Amino acid sequence: MSEIFDVTIIGGGPAGLYSTFYSGLRNMKTKLIESQAQLGGKVLLYPEKMIWDVGGQPPIMGAQFVIQLIEQAKTFQPTILTNTKVDFIDKNDNNLFIISTNDGQKHYSKSIIMANGGGIYNPQKLDIEGAEKFEMTNLHYTVPSFKLFQHKRVLISGGGNGAIDWAVEMLDIADEIIVVYRKDQLTAHEAQVALLQSNPKVTILLNTTIEKLIANKEKTKVSEVVLKKHDTVEELYQPIDHIIVSHGYNRDASLQFSDETSLKLKDDYYYEGTATGKTSKEGIFAAGDILSYEGKVNLLVGTFQDAVNAVNSAKVYIDPLANKFEMVSSHNEKFQEKNRQIIQEMLVEK
Structure with a gap:
């Protein structure tokens, strides 16, 4: 034994x-x-x-x-x-x-x-073909270091407490924050949501999901994302420096x-x-x-x-x-x- x-x-x-x-x-x-x-x-x-x-x-x-x-x-x-x-x-x-x-x-x-x-x-991964190859560069499922995001344009996908908490943390770090969420309203704590809504560096896009990742010339990072607005079926092209995905676990x-x-x-x-x-x-x-x-x-x-x-x-x-x-x-x-x-x-x- x-x-x-x-x-x-x-x-x-x-x-x-x-x-x-x-x-x-x-x-x-x-x-x-x-x-x-x-x-x-x-x-x-x-x-x-x-x-x-x-x-x-x-x-x-x-x-x-x-x-x-x-x-x-x-x-x-x-x-x-x-x-x-x-x-x-x-x-x-x-x-x-x-x-x-x-x-x-x-x-x-x-x-x-x-x-x-x-x-x-285990984090729910972004269900887009080829997304995994950017996980070592600028596609993140957690925040390894705030320094990465300093003076950057950061897109955060998700509308729950995890996603919105990250967005609030980024207010004094990133130059621009884009929050995209598939539902018609954010589900996080009201006080945190209010902080984002009142900040001019934050853009909140509801009824919106990431549809496609566009790589830079070297194919090493995501340089742009294609967003789909489900209420209007409109597609938006959004330049980014980093993506944080917070879709739960x-x-x-x-x-x-x-x-x-x-x-x-x-x-x-x-x-x-x-x-x-x-x-x-x-x-x-x-x-x-x-x-x-x-x-x-x-x-x-x-x-x-x-x-x-x-x-x-x-x-x-x-x-x-x-x-x-x-x-x-x-x-x-x-x-x-x-x-x-x-x-x-x-x-x-x-």
Whole structure:
């Protein structure tokens, strides 16, 4: 049989990463399994957006926040697998969970923490022939760096919160912003829409879709797009420097459970549970967006509390004599040596 872990965490977003850190703090042998190539979850979709609502953390860009979460998660040397998708969860006669992954491997664990958020998100691509060849230049499904768009003409396709948020972010960066949306009105937050409508550098085209991409002479970038206005059947030729497509995400939620491990769902997707991270099955816990319970806080701060509660519940599940809570970090012996090192480094810098 393969190596047995105390807890296996499924999902490498903020909930999974903090669960990984905290389970190490609780002396649990920990494995984290993430389906994507990178850790970070949905925060990776918005690397240059500012995060303001984490206690004690000054405003920070998403990309840097992910770096810090990953560094913290690795504090106690967990086993971390990326590019590994969980396909099936079962349980054997020894009360161990068997986690089957897409590479044909089986992973054995005394407990599980589900931190798989909204599932595996992949952006809905622009359905135009040849569009994929421009993804390495000026066709984007997220914003890798604001510098790319400085003093540029940017076309944003989409009318939901994601698209309109990007458009608002671009107000102080781009020289011109064109928003195109297939419906007759934008569906984003009213305050964000009002900001765009009152700004002279913004053009909003409703009932409009991208019909064709026209490349530059070198065939390396899109230099112009053909837009179709569906209410008038008119075609518009719009020169651009960059295109941002925000049409939502396809969610792969194909993870399956055996009858013995199947979880009770709410709204056909989220795991119904408690504020202490428990689900309908003993030994399977949950944290973050995937967990539904009364009083849920759908913010990063809530995610971290979910993670702590799920880990504590998992610890007591595998060791009923364990303390229900871990000692606070300022008094915890696991950090004494690390604290000394940090203080010494600070003294040297002074």
